[in-house]
Amino acid sequence: MSATATSPASAAVLETRGLTKSFRGFTAVDDVDLSVQEGHIHALIGPNGAGKTTVFNLLTKFLPPTRGEILYRGKPITSLKANQIARLGLVRSFQISAVFAHMTALENVRVALQLRLGTSFHFWKSEKTLDHLNERAMALLDEVGLSEYADTLTVEMPYGRKRALEVATTLALDPVMLLLDEPTQGMGAEDVDRIVALIKRVSKGRTVLMVEHNLSVVSRLCDRITVLARGAVLAEGDYASVSNDPRVREAYMGSAENDAEKARASA
Template sequence: MTEEYILETRGLTKEFRGFTAVDNINLKVREGHIHALIGPNGAGKTTVFNLLTRFLPSTRGEILFRGKPITRRKASDIARLGMVRSFQISAVFGHMTALENVRVALQRRLGTSFHFWKSERSLEPLNEQAMALLEEVGLRGYADVLTVEMPYGRKRALEVATTMALEPPLMLLDEPTQGMGAEDVDRIVELIRRVSAGRTVLMVEHNLSVVSRLCDRITVLARGSVLAEGDYESVSRDPLVREAYMGSEAVVEEGGA
């Protein structure tokens, strides 16, 4: 593996009692790119994410992060190395404010990571950094709002802020626009574009318009295997990709590009 690839898989495979959910995936994610995994429902996209972050053990294959094997590392170790993910369902603390959520993620810098029993005063030095992160994702006005009271799209933005607080060189975003209306989708697209500066993003995304607007490279999965790979224009015009998504209709028309 050359230094330009931050993440690579070799023959990554996951079997569930005879069913092959992910089949011999060879993925290369270039440093500094926004790279998308797309595919029809059941293609294996989220399973790949779970394998990469060790929420699931692989059956076969190898995962390399910055050239070093991480295939058998713990999920917590992988996060500490700098590969941090979000989830399809918002994973913030509903009965804490937006500021408190980001501050919890920042605790690692004090050597008190996720120690909820620390005094309020001990966390005050993190307020400025937390507010700066909220500003970056457009949530400064929500700093004192309980997360449970925030609109869905703003919760997803908050999740991005808490992910950024860990300063990961590689962010994995799982369906970041799922369940959103057009206005929230546009907001999240701009947010991802902004926060990708200086880091790499690997995202699972169903909205092809989002993919066409954001991504440098796209890997298309179907039935657990790689069907195609390339930039959006080449992938969207691939006959196999069109067939996998919608029969005879063009992916480029569905994506709105």
């Protein structure tokens, strides 16, 4: 469990009430009530097509809901735009690494810091004008274990390190709440372990909501888990209760077993 776990009575940072998204008659998110508690690491899990990423897109206003309400610290934010959501401290890290490939790790973090300060990126200015950001940028790189990569072009960094750099650029925006979309997707075991340790470290004093397929990662990190199936909430609780729920086994773990059985049959 997370070292940041709080009591059950802790306040909700983010809530949804009846959150629904339909696309031309298809309901991708169906009447979802979600409550993410202060200081928790909370996971959204479910089989492919369960609606997890669509929920993320609704929360961060990349999609408008068909109906329902989103609240941040008890106040409605449903009508806000994506940039306004980010300014409140809800910052999303994407499934695919979203950093500038031909800039160094240090330069990437400096760009994020400029955004946080409300200034333009100043790509055309002398590098000396950005030197005042170097100390904070280096501190962020150190926080995610990337000090030795400060002067390395991002394109030359291993995949797991790129994802860590993305976390550093997210932290540069001084988030209250981190929304992580598949943070370990496509990683080998060594990189997964490194990212799990990183999430534990950066979650201190923050709240995290993450979409994650790797149940081992979920079991090691998360205080609470919401299981989605066909766009609706199927179950919710800690890892022990959720993993032992027969409905979850059927919808989530059972789907993996069925895929494996099909693979064996076709071999």
